[in-house]
Amino acid sequence: MGVPLNDLNRTTEPLYAELLAAMDQVMRSGRWISGPAVDVFEKEFADSLGVRCAVGVSSGTDALLAVLMGLNIAPGDEVITTPFTFIATAEVIFRMGARPVFVDIEPGSFNIDPNAVFDAVTSRTKLILPVHLFGRCADMTRLLQIGETSGVPVVEDSAQSVFAKDESGRMAGTMGIAGCFSFFPAKNLGAMGDAGGIVTNDVSLDKKLRSIRVHGSVARYAHDRVGGNFRLDSLQAAILSVKLPYLSEWTRQRRDNGARYREYFAAANLEDKVQLPLAGPGEDVVNQFTIRVPNRDTLRAYLSSVGIETAVYYPTPLHLQPCFVSLGYQRGEFPVAEKAAEEVLALPVFPGITAAEQTEVVEQIAAFFREQNP
Ligand SMILES: Cc1ncc(COP(=O)(O)O)c(C=O)c1O
Incomplete structure (x- = not known):
């Protein structure tokens, strides 16, 4: 008997009718970029994690990139992260012109080692970027302590860990200043194409991120900062809204x-x-x-x-x-x-x-x- 690594159809097929209805509604609305489907999913996703704000974006990679842009990570800055992760985690640091400072992981959890993070902090450290790898939370209690004593924010790469909880029952992505999620189809909550999300309790960061995802604009053709095209497609948002209750x-x-x-x-x-x-x-x-x-x-x-x-x-x-x-x-x-x-x-x-x-x-x-x- 063969066994596939993953078979997305086993969870998707029972939802075909619901998914088709949701896609049909978006198609007929003519609001294919942004629009109500994105607003609805953002509200539902924020509520499911118990956070104030959720911002839908085009991928998990763009979620990380937008947050680093929102936090003004710049050339000369150092961002401490793990070398045992998907390329995107460090790639976005490099793309900002900053230096990914890798530190080793713990052998049991595969997650970043807080002792090594502590040792790696310098005056140039601007961010700590742990990954909750394979669905298990990194040691956020210690990482947040290190962040607090060194005056450095912690952003969680929660791409693989939606709904995971740490030892205190806190949800992955909700503990640091922002949490970044991937809705790549094979993730625990997957869209039918690329999609991602950011959550935060920081209302001013949320506002910045909403501007960054549409070319840094505050009103049409008025650009306060340089952003990108990091929008979440309405079809993907509608699909995610159908799937979220089953997560x-x-x-x-x-x-x-x-x-x-x-x-x-x-x-x-x-x-x-x-x-x-x-x-x-x-x-x-x-x-x-x-x-x-x-x-x-x-x-x-x-x-x-x-x-x-x-x-x-x-x-x-x-x-x-x-x-x-x-x-x-x-x-x-x-x-x-x-x-x-x-x-x-x-x-x-x-x-x-x-x-x-x-x-x-x-x-x-x-x-x-x-x-x-x-
Ligand atoms: C840990 C981690 N970070 C970031 C990403 C990037 O997400 P995406 O593929 O949606 O851009 C992934 C996805 O594979 C991931 O596993």
């Missing part, structure tokens, strides 16, 4: 699927061969179920040969990416991130995956290890 149920399924893997791996006595992701102290939303194995590439090739799709997030930490050579980082500087990059393997955990499919994944992993050590 809690999909999140529950992801968490159950993660728990089921733990049970199956324990039953198969694989725990000494496979390191399972450490559950966080809060509520993880299991965007990925990332195991660690020393012989990752061989295992991955075997699983692929029996029809099981997996993924490697991320094979190269960002300090070793060719696009960042000018930053001068060397291999060996962030050993925890570098080792994770060699060992991580994400297993299928999407809502709608069946128990039989998860059994197959674990059985095939067991078969691989039996073949290796007969």
Whole structure:
């Protein structure tokens, strides 16, 4: 039996009638950019997270970029972030002419190490940009403390962690000055194309972001600042409004699927061969179920040969990416991130995956290890 890494149709198909009705309404409205569908989604998204403001934007990348523009990040500034994330997190810092200052991650959570953040703060530090990776909150209590004592704001890259909660029950994206979300189709809350969102309780930042997403304009053809075209399409907003009420149920399924893997791996006595992701102290939303194995590439090739799709997030930490050579980082500087990059393997955990499919994944992993050590 083959098992896909993700099958978006399993959650989308039951909503076809609702989605078509919502798209039909936008089509007939003629308001295809901005307009009521965007306003409605922004209100619903803000309410679902318990924040004052939500701004719909064109992607998670543009959410980060707009926030950095809103906070006036400039050449010469330093932004502390993790090297173990998707390129967008550091790319936006670089695009502002600022320097991404990478620090290592914690081995268990894959999230940025607050001790390393503390050590990296300098007089040029203008922002701390943690990522809540794979659906688990970074240690925001400590990061916010460091931010406060050094007078530096914290922006959360919550692209992978919508509805995740930290140990105090605070929602990902709502703890720092702003939280950035991606609604890329494969995310826990996905549109049918590119889309993103920013949340904040800071009303003046919200106002700035609304201007930045439309070329820095305050009124038609009056531009207070340089912005961009970071608008959220009305069709995507309408689609997100249909899907948002189901997000809690999909999140529950992801968490159950993660728990089921733990049970199956324990039953198969694989725990000494496979390191399972450490559950966080809060509520993880299991965007990925990332195991660690020393012989990752061989295992991955075997699983692929029996029809099981997996993924490697991320094979190269960002300090070793060719696009960042000018930053001068060397291999060996962030050993925890570098080792994770060699060992991580994400297993299928999407809502709608069946128990039989998860059994197959674990059985095939067991078969691989039996073949290796007969
Ligand atoms: C951690 C992280 N940050 C930022 C992004 C960028 O989001 P988008 O693909 O919507 O631009 C992603 C999406 O893959 C992500 O995983």
